[in-house]
Amino acid sequence: MEPVIVFENVHYTYPGDELESLCGVDLQIExxxxxxxxxxxxSGKSTLAxxxxxxxxxxxxxxxxxxxxxxxxERILDVRRRVGxxxxxxDNQIVANVxxxxxxxxxxxxxxxxxxxxxxVDEALKTxxxxxxxxxxxxxxxxxxxxxxxxxxxxxMEPEIIVLDEPTAMLDPQGRAEVVSTVTRLCxxxxxxxxxxxxxMDECIGADRLIIMSNGHVAADGSPEAVFxxxxxxxxxxxxxxxxxxxxxxxxxxxxxxxxxxxxxxxxADEIAAQFLASES
Amino acid sequence: MLKNVTLGQYFPGDTVVxxxxxxxxxxxxxxxxxxxxxxAGWIGYAAVxxxxxxCMALSQxxxxxxxxxxxxxxFIIALTALLNIFYTTGTPVRPGWIVTWxxxxxxxxxxxxxxxxxxxxxxxxYTTSPxxxxxxxxxxxxxxxKLHVPVHEMTMMMxxxxxxxxxxxxxxxxxxxxxxxxxxxxxxxxxxSRAKAxxxxxxxxxxxxxxxxxxxxxxxxxxxYHGGEGRTRMKQMHMAARDYAALVLGAxxxxxxIVLKRLGL
Numbered sequence: 038m039e040p041v042i043v044f045e046n047v048h049y050t051y052p053g054d055e056l057e058s059l060c061g062v063d064l065q066i067e068x069x070x071x072x073x074x075x076x077x078x079x080s081g082k083s084t085l086a087x088x089x090x091x092x093x094x095x096x097x098x099x100x101x102x103x104x105x106x107x108x109x110x111e112r113i114l115d116v117r118r119r120v121g122x123x124x125x126x127x128d129n130q131i132v133a134n135v136x137x138x139x140x141x142x143x144x145x146x147x148x149x150x151x152x153x154x155x156x157x158v159d160e161a162l163k164t165x166x167x168x169x170x171x172x173x174x175x176x177x178x179x180x181x182x183x184x185x186x187x188x189x190x191x192x193x194m195e196p197e198i199i200v201l202d203e204p205t206a207m208l209d210p211q212g213r214a215e216v217v218s219t220v221t222r223l224c225x226x227x228x229x230x231x232x233x234x235x236x237x238m239d240e241c242i243g244a245d246r247l248i249i250m251s252n253g254h255v256a257a258d259g260s261p262e263a264v265f266x267x268x269x270x271x272x273x274x275x276x277x278x279x280x281x282x283x284x285x286x287x288x289x290x291x292x293x294x295x296x297x298x299x300x301x302x303x304x305x306a307d308e309i310a311a312q313f314l315a316s317e318s
Numbered sequence: 319m320l321k322n323v324t325l326g327q328y329f330p331g332d333t334v335v336x337x338x339x340x341x342x343x344x345x346x347x348x349x350x351x352x353x354x355x356x357x358a359g360w361i362g363y364a365a366v367x368x369x370x371x372x373c374m375a376l377s378q379x380x381x382x383x384x385x386x387x388x389x390x391x392x393f394i395i396a397l398t399a400l401l402n403i404f405y406t407t408g409t410p411v412r413p414g415w416i417v418t419w420x421x422x423x424x425x426x427x428x429x430x431x432x433x434x435x436x437x438x439x440x441x442x443x444y445t446t447s448p449x450x451x452x453x454x455x456x457x458x459x460x461x462x463x464k465l466h467v468p469v470h471e472m473t474m475m476m477x478x479x480x481x482x483x484x485x486x487x488x489x490x491x492x493x494x495x496x497x498x499x500x501x502x503x504x505x506x507x508x509x510x511s512r513a514k515a516x517x518x519x520x521x522x523x524x525x526x527x528x529x530x531x532x533x534x535x536x537x538x539x540x541x542x543y544h545g546g547e548g549r550t551r552m553k554q555m556h557m558a559a560r561d562y563a564a565l566v567l568g569a570x571x572x573x574x575x576i577v578l579k580r581l582g583l
């Protein structure tokens with residue numbers, strides 16, 4: 038798979054800080070993949086996200102997005118139109134008083150033709166399932182709905198990559214589910230590359246790849262099944278694994294033979310049931 | 319308690335007034351204000367009142383809604399009227415009184431003038447969405463860009479401010495509840511102690527507003543905002559026949575008012 042975002046030995050220290058927030062990160066994000074990034078507070082996961090669309094540029098090393106160096110100020114719009122960013126607080130990223138005007142903001146900034154903007158806005162709102170509420174005032178929407186509007190606002194820019202920096206941190210469980218299923222669909226159906234920064238383990242289960250950040254380093258990188266199977270690493274990082282991973286791990290430790298890991302609840306149940314049936318017969 | 323702020327509120331509708339281009343409405347409001355200040359006598363005031371009532375009827379804004387907008391200004395209106403009654407020279411109502419017939423007439427006219435002024439401008443904000451209003455303003459002031467006036471930046475700031483009013487009001491409510499839960503008292507005590515009690519609300523409100531502004535700026539940049547240059551708009555404004563008709567009517571109204579003033583009516 039061709040990499041769309043490449044980190045090469047990236048170091049970054051926030052002005053006024055003594056500790057480095059990123060200390061030598063090497064990373065490649067492949068096209069059309071769904072990558073989840075986990076880590077506790079201060080692990081550098083948000084700093085990592087902010088490097089992906091040139092909000093921050095590395096002190097040392099290099100970040101390239103589709104071949105464009107993010108440190109190249111001349112081409113900053115090239116980077117930002119390719120990498121859409123969704124932030125934590127839905128209230129602070131909605132700029133207009135009407136949903137559809139907000140979604141139109143990015144294409145307007147890019148100087149897209151009015152008729153084309155209309156088409157993109159309608160399409161984006163339908164993709165996130167907010168088309169019916171297009172004339173609403175954003176402050177009257179629920180948190181999950183606001184966050185979906187923010188995602189639509191990014192899709193209307195027609196980016197190749199969408200980076201979500203803890204989009205679910207301020208939402209209730211229902212809002213979280215709405216947002217996660219929307220981004221999963223974007224990746225699976227539209228082939229968009231998705232980078233989801235989060236601290237909810239269960240949101241990582243559907244990802245192709247899971248990266249654990251710790252003190253500015255990449256502590257683990259692999260499929261969610263493989264990463265969650267390493268319980269000692271997860272404990273060291275102060276992260277609790279999803280309940281399904283814990284259950285499978287304990288069963289295996291007790292001597293049960295489980296072929297491969299399935300972390301969604303139904304899959305996990307199926308496997309355990311299959312094992313019981315096999316041992317009975 | 320902060321929910322009933324009607325300042326700059328917009329009532330969606332589908333009347334002729336709602337459909338007018340925001341630029342037309344902005345120009346008409348300016349024309350209206352100039353015309354209002356031409357009114358010198360009772361006939362002049364009557365003419366403006368009739369036009370105002372006509373516009374209200376056309377926009378289907380209920381008089382009760384309009385009154386809600388005027389209500390916060392009642393104190394100032396009453397004060398102006400009172401001062402005019404006492405400080406106008408002329409024939410006293412009774413020999414020896416300071417109150418004069420001219421003063422009473424003047425007070426009525428002043429009251430009428432303020433009420434009409436508020437009503438006229440509120441008709442604009444009641445029938446035009448804030449976004450349309452700031453867009454119209456930007457287009458109207460566009461020629462000033464040649465003189466390096468930051469028109470786009472100014473109107474962008476206005477629309478941002480309007481966007482964040484409900485958010486900040488909700489936040490103020492939340493902070494007030496939080497401070498009340500800790501025993502803060504906003505309702506009793508002298509004026510000064512009540513003003514002091516507001517400090518624990520204002521400080522967190524400002525801190526969070528700055529944080530919001532910071533995050534908003536990053537979010538806007540992430541969506542490729544780079545000033546007004548090369549920016550397009552999804553909703554194009556176009557002047558229709560009704561806009562030109564409205565402007566002609568506005569011009570006629572102003573001309574009529576100037577004539578009335580010349581005649582001293």
